[in-house]
Amino acid sequence: MSEQLAQVSTSTRPRGLWDDAWDELKGRPIFWISSVLILLFILMAAFPTLFTRVDPHVADLSRSMEEPSAEHWFGLDRQGRDVFARTIHGARASIIVGLAATLVTTLIGGLLGILAAYLGGWADTLISRLGEILLGLPFVLGAIIILTTFAGAQSGAGPALVITLVVGTLTLLSWPLVARIARSAAYSVKHADYVQAARALGAGPFRIMFRHLLPNVMAPVIVYGSLMVATFISAEATLSFLGVGLRPPVVSWGVAISEAGDYIRQAFFLTAFPTAFLCVTVLAFVMLGDAIRDALDPKLR
Template sequence: MRRFFEGDLWHGFRTSPVAIVAALIAAACLFGALFADVVAPHDPFDLATLELADARLPPAWMDEGKATYPLGTDDQGRDILSALMYGARLSLAVGIASVLLSMAIGVTLGLVAGFTGGRTDAFIMRVCDVMLSFPSILVALLIDGVGRALFPNAHESLAFGVLVLAIALTGWVQYARTVRGSTMVERQKEYVQAAHVIGVAPLRIMRRHVLLNVMGPVFVLATIQVATAIITEATLSFLGVGVPPTSPSLGTLIRVGNDFLFSGEWWITIFPGAMLVLIALSVNLLGDWLRDALNPRLR
C-alpha cells in the first residue's frame, strides 16, 4: 500500500483535479447505490408506504413541495431521490457484470488468437468483423428479445442474466482485438522465446506471462466500457426490454417520466437522466485519466 501511494499513479491522480472530481462523483453514486437500503429516505418499491395523495409533488424548493421528498415524487407517489439510489444500484450491477463477462470472453479469445495465429486467429477475427458490422444496440435487442420469447415468465434473476448476456455479447469484440494486438507484440519478445526453449507449455506461457503484460489497456477499456454498458442498459430499459418493471433501473425511470415531461412534471425524468449522465461522465473521465496515467507517452 505504501508503495502505491509513493508511485507515479497516485501522484498523477493527486495532481489531476478532473480525476479527483470524477472519482468523488463516482464514489458518491456508488455509495448511494450500494447502501440505498440505509441512506435512502424512503423505500420506493414498498407498496405499503406509498401515498397516492403525494403523487407528482415538485422538488422541495418549489411551491407545493415537501421537505420529505427533496427531489419530488413520481406519478405513484414514490420519492425520486430514493428511486434514483435503487435504480442506480441496478444499473451499476448490470453494467459491471456485463463488462466483467465481456472482458472474460474477449481477453480469452484475443489471447488465443494473438498467441496461436494461423486459422484460429483468422476465424476469431472474422467473427469480430461480423459482430462489428451490426449496431451493438440492435444485437442487444435481438438477444434480449429472444431470451424473453424463450422464457416469457422468467424470474427476475433470469431476466437480469439475459440482459447482462445481451450487453456482454456486444462488448467483447473490443477486448479481443485489443488483447490480440498486444499479444502479437509480446509473443515476439525474449522472455516468451526463452519459455518456449525450456519447454514451458503454451497455455502456461499465455496464463502466467503474456496475460499479465497485456492487461494494462484492458483495464482502461473496461473502465470506459462500464459507462457504455450502463447507457446500453438504460436504452434497453427505456425501450421496455430491459429489467422487469418491478425492479426499475435508471432507464425505466426515464421512460416513466417521459410521459409527464410535457405536462409540467419535468423532475420525474430530468433527475434520473441527470443521474445517468453523472455516472457515465465520471466513469469516462476516470477512464481517460487512467489511459493517460498508464501510457508514459501521454504524460
C-alpha cells in the same frame, strides 16, 4: 550495514509501468474527483438505506405527480412513489449491469484475444471472423433483436434473470472489441526475446500466456474496461427506455426515465433527477478512464 543494504536495494528497485502510472494518477485532480463520485455511487448501490429509508415500491395514488417538497425532495411519480427513493435504489441495477457486463466482457474478450494471438492459424482466423460478424451488427439494433427474441423469457421472470439476460446481451455484442485490443497487445510481444527464452526453457502454453502475454494485455484492456462501464450503464438506460431492457418491478435509472417519458411536459422533475444521476455516473467513469489512459500511455504525459 544490513539495513543500509536493504535501503539501497529498495531504492534501486526497478520501477514498473504501474508504479509510474500511480505516481501520475496521484497528481491528477480528475482522478480523485471521478474516484470519489464512483465510490459514492457504488456505496449508494450497495447500501441504499444509508441514503433513504423510504420503500421505493410504496405508492400513494392520491398524491400522484406531486412536485418536490421538503418531505419528498424529488417529488412523487405517477403512482405516488417517492422519486428520490427510486433514484437511490435505481443505482443498484444500473451499476450492477455496467460492472457485471464489463467484467464478463473483459474476461471473455481478453482470453479469446490472447488465445488468438498465441495460437494463430485457424484459431486466430475463427475468433477474428466471429468477432467481425458481431461487430458488423449495430450495437443497439443487435441488443433490441436479441432482447425482443427473449421477451417471452423476461415476462414473469425474476429481476436476477432479467439482469442476467441484459448483461449477457451486452457481453455478446461487446467482447470482439476487447478481443481485438488484447490480440493486438499480445501479438506485439509474442515473438519477443524473453518469450522465446521462456519457451526454450520449457515453459508451457499456459505459463507463457498468463505469465508473459497477459501483463502486456492488462493495461489497454483496463483502460477500455473503465470506459465500457460508462457505455454499458448508458446502454442499459437506452434499452430500458425503449422497453426491451430492464422492466418493472426492477428499479433502475433507465426504467424510471422510461416510466416518466410520457409526462415530461407535465412533470419534468420525474425525468430530470434520474437522468442527472445517470449522466454524472457516466461522466465519472469516462473521466476515470481518461485519467488511467493518460497515466498508462507515456506518450500522453
